[in-house]
Amino acid sequence: MRQLATSVILALVLGTCLLERNARAAPDDTATNPIPASLPAPAAVPATSAAPLGDLQSPGQVSTRYSAYSLPARQWAVSAGALGVGDGDVFALLALTYGLGSGVELNANLAHMGVGLFNLSGNWHFIDTPYFDLGIRLGAWYGHGKWVWIAAPATAELISKIDVVKFPLELTASSTPTRWLEFDFSVHYSYAKMFGSSSVEESLFTDSELGTEQFFVRPGTRLFISDRTAIEVFAKLPAFSRVNMDDRTHSVPFKRTWALEGGLRSRLARGIFGNIRLHYASVSDLLYGARLYPSFELEIRP
Amino acid sequence: MSRPVSVLRLVAYFLFALAFTFAPRAARAQASKATQGAAPAKATDTIPHPGPSVRGFDLLASAGWGVSTAKVLNVELAPYGASFGVDLGYTWSLGFRFGGYFSKSLGRTVFQHRDPLIGRQFDFNAQSESVNGGLSLGWDVPLASLRLRYTLAFGVTSMRWEFEDVPPTAVRFDVSNPNVGVHFAPGIALLWPYRGFEGGLGFDYLVQAKGTIPSGFVAKLLIGVRP
Numbered sequence: 001m002r003q004l005a006t007s008v009i010l011a012l013v014l015g016t017c018l019l020e021r022n023a024r025a026a027p028d029d030t031a032t033n034p035i036p037a038s039l040p041a042p043a044a045v046p047a048t049s050a051a052p053l054g055d056l057q058s059p060g061q062v063s064t065r066y067s068a069y070s071l072p073a074r075q076w077a078v079s080a081g082a083l084g085v086g087d088g089d090v091f092a093l094l095a096l097t098y099g100l101g102s103g104v105e106l107n108a109n110l111a112h113m114g115v116g117l118f119n120l121s122g123n124w125h126f127i128d129t130p131y132f133d134l135g136i137r138l139g140a141w142y143g144h145g146k147w148v149w150i151a152a153p154a155t156a157e158l159i160s161k162i163d164v165v166k167f168p169l170e171l172t173a174s175s176t177p178t179r180w181l182e183f184d185f186s187v188h189y190s191y192a193k194m195f196g197s198s199s200v201e202e203s204l205f206t207d208s209e210l211g212t213e214q215f216f217v218r219p220g221t222r223l224f225i226s227d228r229t230a231i232e233v234f235a236k237l238p239a240f241s242r243v244n245m246d247d248r249t250h251s252v253p254f255k256r257t258w259a260l261e262g263g264l265r266s267r268l269a270r271g272i273f274g275n276i277r278l279h280y281a282s283v284s285d286l287l288y289g290a291r292l293y294p295s296f297e298l299e300i301r302p
Numbered sequence: 303m304s305r306p307v308s309v310l311r312l313v314a315y316f317l318f319a320l321a322f323t324f325a326p327r328a329a330r331a332q333a334s335k336a337t338q339g340a341a342p343a344k345a346t347d348t349i350p351h352p353g354p355s356v357r358g359f360d361l362l363a364s365a366g367w368g369v370s371t372a373k374v375l376n377v378e379l380a381p382y383g384a385s386f387g388v389d390l391g392y393t394w395s396l397g398f399r400f401g402g403y404f405s406k407s408l409g410r411t412v413f414q415h416r417d418p419l420i421g422r423q424f425d426f427n428a429q430s431e432s433v434n435g436g437l438s439l440g441w442d443v444p445l446a447s448l449r450l451r452y453t454l455a456f457g458v459t460s461m462r463w464e465f466e467d468v469p470p471t472a473v474r475f476d477v478s479n480p481n482v483g484v485h486f487a488p489g490i491a492l493l494w495p496y497r498g499f500e501g502g503l504g505f506d507y508l509v510q511a512k513g514t515i516p517s518g519f520v521a522k523l524l525i526g527v528r529p
Contacts, residue, residue, distance in 0.1 A: 083488075083509065225445065226444075226446065228443055228444070228445075229445055229450060264450070264452075266441075266452065267443070268441045268443060268452070269397060274441055274443075274452045276452055276488050276489075276490055278507070288509075288517075289372045289513070289517070290371035290372040292371050292519060293371070293507070293517075294488045294507040294509065295488075296454060
């Protein structure tokens with residue numbers, strides 16, 4: 001837990017430094033700070049600062065989490081957060097995302113890499129129309145139990161003889177029927193297998209669902225209540241979940257794998273986005289000791 | 303998180319880094335304000351200035367209700383319940399807010415039953431209360447005529463507990479009293495500024511790092527002043 005706190009705080013420090021750098025590069029958000037009448041005419045403002053900020057559905061600001069969208073070409077994003085429950089952001093998040101162009105982006109969670117869980121995912125936003133979008137996300141995970149130095153001694157001993165591989169594949173449809181509403185629907189399949197021996201099925205890998213083969217759908221809605229803020233609600237509804245060990249397979253019942261989450265995402269300033277969510281899930285109970293649990297995230301798009 | 307001192311040291315590092323990062327920005331904002339009357343020498347001087355409704359100190363009083371979201375050592379404790387607090391902070395022009403808070407939760411008594419494998423069944427009441435204090439980072443986002451405030455607080459919780467009718471050893475609750483631990487608390491508040499006053503609704507989720515203090519969700523009413 002102490003290492004987790006260290007990681008979170010270091011992530012936040014890094015995020016803060018990037019935030020300041022970003023804020024120096026761009027002027028303050030005009031939506032927050034309307035220009036007083038006494039100031040010179042906008043013509044004196046450089047062209048870059050006069051550019052409209054757009055809203056949260058603009059290509060440069062749209063959320064790529066659980067949506068079909070990807071970052072624009074040559075766009076970087078750095079996300080820092082903690083207490084997530086999805087396998088991409090469980091425990092801690094320090095993610096780097098880069099838009100390659102043609103609707104393709106690459107993403108890696110460095111916080112997980114730092115504790116021995118190697119991961120890389122890519123998203124291709126391959127159907128892009130004004131009202132309907134499709135994206136496909138493919139990832140690869142590898143965890144070597146001995147490298148997970150952050151685990152408590154008892155847990156470390158338990159997982160030291162386990163390796164886990166996981167290949168998540170997700171097809172997401174996003175629809176924006178109006179400027180203030182977005183529907184998302186994901187169909188997700190993860191192939192996962194754990195190698196090695198363990199005396200019990202419960203472990204860090206299974207509790208966090210990193211080692212769980214799963215098929216689920218995830219409907220969700222985003223309600224844009226202003227040009228800077230959206231309410232986001234998602235449900236994870238697994239059709240099956242199982243843990244594949246070398247010599248046996250265990251099914252995990254629906255009541256232990258379904259999840260609900262609701263939260264707010266706002267543009268705090270130009271290129272800076274904040275997100276606070278509440279999760280209700282069994283996995284939260286396993287990971288953090290309570291079914292209802294928060295997570296938070298700060299994203300910077302320089 | 304068995305060593306709160308180490309955690310507090312980390313929090314101190316973070317706050318130092320934050321102050322180091324934002325102090326120059328605040329200074330630039332003030333300097334820029336001072337030159338408002340003069341003709342702009344450079345294009346950068348014409349960067350929009352903060353509105354008076356965002357920048358400045360604010361003092362908020364809160365009253366609310368909190369619930370524990372987990373048991374500790376198989377005992378249900380409710381150290382939140384009716385909660386009252388104050389929060390003083392300063393908001394910079396870009397919306398960033400830095401503040402400090404203190405709250406007192408009266409807690410409540412929870413009736414519980416035990417049926418041990420050896421010995422007789424028994425009932426007992428677990429009573430607990432808590433005080434919380436610390437520093438908070440926040441960001442204000444305009445939402446029509448309201449303000450949406452994201453916060454992330456870092457602080458200390460001191461929980462007092464007492465079992466009626468049974469000794470703590472009977473329920474294997476062997477923790478210090480008061481039980482002190484660090485917490486961090488993501489939260490959201492929706493505020494309505496009106497002249498020099500503001501009021502609203504919000505919540506904090508106190509994530510307790512110490513396993514013997516239950517985490518809790520506190521919903522609250524807020525009212526305050528912006529001098």
